[in-house]
Amino acid sequence: MGSVTTRNPAERLTEEQVLLRDAVRELARDRIAPRAAEIDRTSTFPEDIRQLLASQDVLGLPFPVEHGGVGGDLLTVCIAIEEIARACATSSLILIVQELGSLPLLIAGSAEQQARFFPDLASGRILAAFGLTEPEAGSDAASVRTRAVRDGDDYVLDGTKRFITNGSVAGIITVFAVTDPDAPRHRRLSCFVVEVPTEGFRVERLEHKLGIRGSPTAELSFAGVRVPVANRIGAEGDGFSIAMATLDRSRPGVAAQAIGIAQGALDTAVAYARDRRQFGQRIGDFQMVASMLADMDAGIEAARQLLYTACVEIESGGPDVARWSAMCKLIAGDTAMRVTTDAVQVLGGYGYIDEFPVERMMRDAKITQIYEGTQQVQRLVIARALLGRPEA
């Protein structure tokens, strides 16, 4: 695949992880990469890729074996995301969000809830989405306004969610809503599994985006949507802490996506620098181009090493989970933006047109600096781990 990455990664990965990575790499190269440009051009959710990932058990990676999953740890899931994103960032989001939307259940779901929802999620029969963000609640997630009012054996949900990835194709959405407006800021929210379609639920519109264009980003409205009490994840008031614990585990997935996008861009840039001749020589033999490629490779490898370490740290459940999670996403997202921008530069005019994939990769990279916490929020999380919460 023209990779310039480490030849013997077995030293840092288990034999099992290497086998799974190679299988996903082959699948991404042969079946997903040829579709990537069309998915982007037509802004259409790739149902065929979803079915492919489901049939090959890739969507089962984050789920326990006893519920039909593959039982992959965080690092294994991230390796798979990276390999898919190397070919197509939109397609990698199918796995990322299948995990993101299911994490509240993985973290805080009851045994009954896990047994009820995981088999369909692990097999890919239904997709999950994560419903936290609202028009007025982005980085400030605790300011969610969607209400959930208890009525007998149900809660009744009213409100609007925005920028919900896969919100229009998901079968379940883990939705965060206010159950106690008078509680302290971080005890106001609860988390619910909303099974769609259901009465009062509507997909209001899909966004027109700069990148990840095949991934539907939906605005969802909830008007008197009834959700059984049995679908509440955790206790009332646990919502905010479930959301934060979810993001601690999901940000590495975005980091993996960013690293995959960057690696795909480097693969293209290296191949081009070998083939393209100007002034009678390969452009890669010009020192200015060679130095760009070297910096790109070193940057990607540094981000990858940080991600792998972060995954192990997060999986071990140490107290520093939020910091590791924020650091790997921060470094990987910025690396992806820089590397893809440089890849366009290496290809020159050919990088700016859609004959080559790097302009798409540059557009796709930008979102990794924004979603699941902007880079500014990541820095805030890291600084708080260093300094503690602000005084006063």
Added chain:
Amino acid sequence: MHIVVLTKPVPDPAAAAERLGPDLRLDRAASPAVVNANDEYALEAALKLTEAFGGEITLLTMAPAGGSDTMRKALAMGATRGILVADPALAGSDTRSTSVVLAATLGDLAYDLVLAGADTSDGGGGVVPAAVATLLRLPYLGNAAKIEPDPAAGRVRVRSFTPIGFDLLEAPMPALIVCTQALGEPRYPSLKGIMAARSKEIATRTLGDIGVDAAAVGGAVASTRVVETRKPPARGATTMVRGTAAEGADAIVAFLAERRII
């Protein structure tokens, strides 16, 4: 229904990294190996048959001990188990030795069908399946584009490609069938299949186990030997034709006519 699929590890054509040792034999340590692509089509056909009729699939490979690594991928696709015939005395075997060894190993197995790929991407002889069928006196059905067993009747029907269409052949089972790519694209191993393959059995057999005299096979008695190898000549300058199909066709015709090739 029990199906044996003949598989061979070959140098990975995608890696294009094969090296020959000083004896002009493949330096396997330096050449990344994969399952021969045509054998994967045979395995895919076997998987479809066992999905439809039930049963098991045994992979049969003659290769050095490292051959079990490539068999894992075939096991991940869904084969039940593998048998690897490995013996130092087999180094340098020609197609005759290979056929004798495979036939002797099959002699100890119970099966309804033996499926094989049309040929291999390294040796390319394409005679081993026919030789195995001959040695075992099995019905030989070549160029299979469709395989329809009737287990109750103990017979199998094969649609066999010919230059002008196809023949419909019927034979009693057990029989040996040479598969074509018309049987369908090989599946990718699923992640669960990969995990499951790690604990599937690959039994190793030596020449002693299968009752073949070591002096009768291998490089010493090979009927052919490689006396010299040469790299293909470097390709000349390449002309790229861009444009619509019609423009491309015009440009190619003009190119050929200019050189009086057409």
